[in-house]
Amino acid sequence: MKQPPVFKESAQVRHPAPPDGVPASVLLVDDNPAKLTALAAVITDMGLDVATANSGREALRLLLQRDFAVILLDVKMPAMDGFETAALIHGRPKSAHTPIIFVTAEADTDSERFRGYTSGAVDYIFSPIVAEVLRAKIQVFVDLFYLQRKLTIQAEELLQSKRQLRELASYQEHIKEEERKRIARDIHDELGQSLLALRIDVSMLQARTGTLHPRLNEKASDALNHLDTAIRSVRSIINDLRPPVLDLGLQAAIEWQLEEFRQRSAIDCTMSAKDENFRCDLNEKSATTLFRIVQESLSNIARHAQATQVHIELYREGRQLYLQIKDNGVGMTDRKKLNSFGLVGMKERISMLGGEFSIDSAPDKGTRLTISLPLD
Incomplete structure (x- = not known):
């Protein structure tokens, strides 16, 4: 029967706060309840959410429910050992990059250690376990987990800001088009109609003066030309604003x-x-x-x-x-x-x-x- 790990106490490491206030989760996997209790006791003051599993199958079930910053996985377990469990964890896309630290009381051979690393392990810890070393290793991956979460939050905020800017730009375009319509309508209904009425009056004046008042007739003709130019300009402005x-x-x-x-x-x-x-x-x-x-x-x-x-x-x-x-x-x-x-x-x-x-x-x-x- 495996014995609980022996811990050497030392100074505690820093515990940064999570970016969103939600502590990172750490998964401890071992078929020995005493060993799980001992491991959990070492990291209990790190401000983490600690989950435990007494088999590889239970660990996989927990991985379906949440993400973990790091997994401490026992090598020697019945039914499904640590290597098999690690391969299944990293075979699942969502947990493919979850760091796994193998914990073992035995000094495995180089070939076994190589098998562990090829199964996806990032590190090995052997007994006797130094509490400070264990916490420091865990903290490294917790820091990386918090950094990734922070980047995700910032990316979501940036995406939200971009979405809001697009919505604002779309609203501004809508307001501009509505204002163009209003101005075009006002110019047409007010200025356009006034110019048209004035042109009719000047045209009648020109027709009535004829040869009786040559100078007045000439002035009326000039006024008509100016009015025609103004009407063309008004039509051009209306068309630029919002062509009918x-x-x-x-x-x-x-x-x-x-x-x-x-x-x-x-x-x-x-x-x-x-x-x-x-x-x-x-x-x-x-x-x-x-x-x-x-x-x-x-x-x-x-x-x-x-x-x-x-x-x-x-x-x-x-x-x-x-x-x-x-x-x-x-x-x-x-x-x-x-x-x-x-x-x-x-x-x-x-x-x-x-x-x-x-x-x-x-x-x-x-x-x-x-x-x-x-x-x-």
Whole structure:
């Protein structure tokens, strides 16, 4: 019958606090109750949650219930010895990296020690056991366990912060679009209608003056020209804020935007839409986001690409909508441009909608933006 281990007392080691207030668990496995009691007594003041098992099977059962910072495992046990138990513990994905320290009263041969290490052991402890050494070894793995838990907590907090930032950015985009709609509506209903009424009055004045008042007629004609310019400017502002054509669908809005861009830049613009059935499946938020990205992309092409051709493709594959914007310009020669604020903002807006955003660019070979979004 195995005897309880002999302990040599010494100074105690430090016991850092767990990062989340939950003490680490340590598992002691031995078929000798007296030995389990002695081992537990040595580490009882370390502020740990100590669990005991009197067989390999019981140890495996406990591992299904919680994680352990370290396992102290007896080598010589009936039915299932320590080597077999260690192999089964590390054969389970969740406990594959749990540290195991073999505890034995016998000075095993080198071959047995090698078998222990190949079974997944990180260390051996032989009797007589020095209490300070045992606690120090356990503390090393407890510290690593706390560090891993701290990193996990920080990663979860970072993920939560990123999620909150995305939600805030999404809310800000929503507020901006709603404000654009409101301003466009107010300009149309107030300023637009006032300019239109004023133009009608000036037009009537011009018609009535005719040859009777040449100078007044000339002034009325100049006023009409100024009013027409102002009305065009107001319409342009309304369209930039929120083009009414967007109500007819994303394809119509992009075609309108391409025509406007072609007139301003003299760049040849084409568009192909392979499937129009996505109209009823694309929500307003996604459609507006894609339209804004087309606007911003065309603006970037005009300023930086030195392109002569732009082609936009809009199509669906299954439950995914794809948008490609291609130009034959100089491409992005500077890697910093690929991480510019504008492109990062596009990628983030698409990511908030559950989509993907990619850039394919090479010197003198143009640039292609590819966007995919899930349809409702």
